[in-house]
Amino acid sequence: MVNRADYQRAEHNTRGKILGGSSCLNYFTWIQGSKGTYDGWTDYGGDDWSYDNCREYFAKPATYHDDHSYYSPDMAKTGRKGPIHIGPADLLPRLQPFRSAVSDAWLSHSGHGLTKDIYSGNVNGLAHVMCSIHNGTRSFSGYFVENKPNITVKSSARSKKIIVDNGMATGILIQDSEGKEIVFKAKKEIIVSSGAFGSPHLLLLSGIGPRDHLSAHQINCTVDSPQCGRHLLDHPVLPHVFRLKDGQGLDQAIRSQVGTQHTEALAEYARDRKGPLSSGLLELCGFPRIDDQLKARKEWRAEVESRGCDPFGPQGQPHFELDFIPMFAKPFLPHVATPSEGDYMTIITSLLRPISEGSVQLNSADPLDNPHINTNYFSDELDMVAMREGVRFVDNVVLHGNGMKDLILEEYPKALPRDSDEELRQAIMERVTTGYHPSGTCRMGKTISEGVVSGQLKVHGVSNLRVIDASVFPIIPDCRIQSPTYMTAEKGADLIRHDYPDLFPANQSNVAERLGGLKI
Secondary structure (H helix, E strand, C coil), rough: CCCEEEECCCCCCCCCCCHHHHCCCCCCEECCCCHHHHHHHHHHHHHCCCCCHHHHHCCCCCCCCCCCCCCHHHHHHHHHCCEEEEEEECCCCCCHHHHHHHHHHHHCCCCCEEEEECCCCCEEEEEEEEEEEEEEEECCHHHHHCCCCCCCCCCCCEEEEEEECEEEEEEEEEEECCCEEEEECCCCCCCCCHHHHHHHHHHHCCCCCCCCHHCCCCCCCCCCCCCCCCEEEECEEEEEEEEEEECCHHHHHHHHCCCCCCHHHHHHHHCCCCCCCHCCCEEEEECCCCHHHHCCCHHHHHHHHHHHCCCCCCCCCCCCEEEEEEECCHHHCCCCCCCCCEEEEEEEEECCCCCCCEEEECCCCCCCCCCCEECCCCCCCCHHHHHHHHHHHHHHHHHHHHHHHHHEEECCCCCCCCHHHHHHHHHHHHCCCCCCEECCCCCCCCCCCCCCCCCEEECCEEEEECCHHHHHHHCCCCCCCHHHHHHHHHHHHHHHHCCCCCCCCHHHHHHHHHHHHCCC
């Protein structure tokens, strides 16, 4: 996770090994990101990946609901009757004082305003966000295969190798749930959607990757693809916990070991699919730029002079996502003891465009061995400079801002050393964890020297093989990546439909309309 000369730390990471993958365990939040970020994708995948050429695909997978009229009617643009049900995060009545305190603190001390629409390409301010929950139930990608007789799901199977003959992907070797090896032959194409860890791992096992790395594991190099497994991007996050006055959070309702209210919350959810257990917990997100703080740092000024732009938000994107979670959030705090009593707020400070890149490599040539994953946080010191200033920024908002300062009792488990760069640096390295947004390891590129796949998501150097998942992102979105991943999948599906009109004759007019001026 952190692999610096002065500090190393290894941690477990999680993947959703279930129908629907990690969409079954994500944090629900549905955000698209900034126009400038996708416009930046065009340098890698061509103009077809600009924001304007992706907008339809952000909406296509979703059905939009706003049962309480939280948003203006024009926000219905975010859904097109797809299988994923999205809508404004339900505002729990019991959290009204908490929301008011966050909003008042933000307005008084952040230098930013409240934003009603972050779904039109401009992400900023404090916003009431959407999530993939409707009527108390999570939506997940497994919905896409419901009632699809042309799809066969092999559960508990492991893909071991893509078979490549004379430069063409012809089949895939799998091991089924009983340990039996089976080869499936492809009539048209093989589509790899194993995620930012699994997709490069499978390509490497199949001889598609950097020649030297493959040779070190006695794997014959079928395609010398130097970028495969490189450019692992993730949002490093710094979780920070504050104890609140009793009754101001959801701990007593959700965490059964501390709550007298837990039984009531269980009963309410079982009866009505409402209440604390129906919540995605994240109602409000902040998306600040902290230009004034960064301008005070000589390291940032030097980087701007060298690049000619702000490295963390070159087109005006937010520098951070700040999540205000009204309880102790254990998934982000694996090494912090769960408090036995009280109510808490966990703030997740996410650096949205880190400079540091990691990698996914082979541990061995055995397909059943996990890959070696190095997220490599803070390998570039400028990321640490930014994270320090981001933590100081949000702490100033909540500790001194109107409203919230009156709800906070103390920090948990102890105060961060904000006044010392070196001490805060050490505290961040010890506490940093994943934002669970890995991407980039099979990134798009116009040539094989630049990326693993083309703008049509076809693997360079071999025919009849595509990768369609978050691993193809050339630049990490400045938001949680659920919505961008669905967008990429929907666009990838249309690219396939376009290439095989004989298989999808009834869809061609709709495909052509969505793809517009796509240059294929």
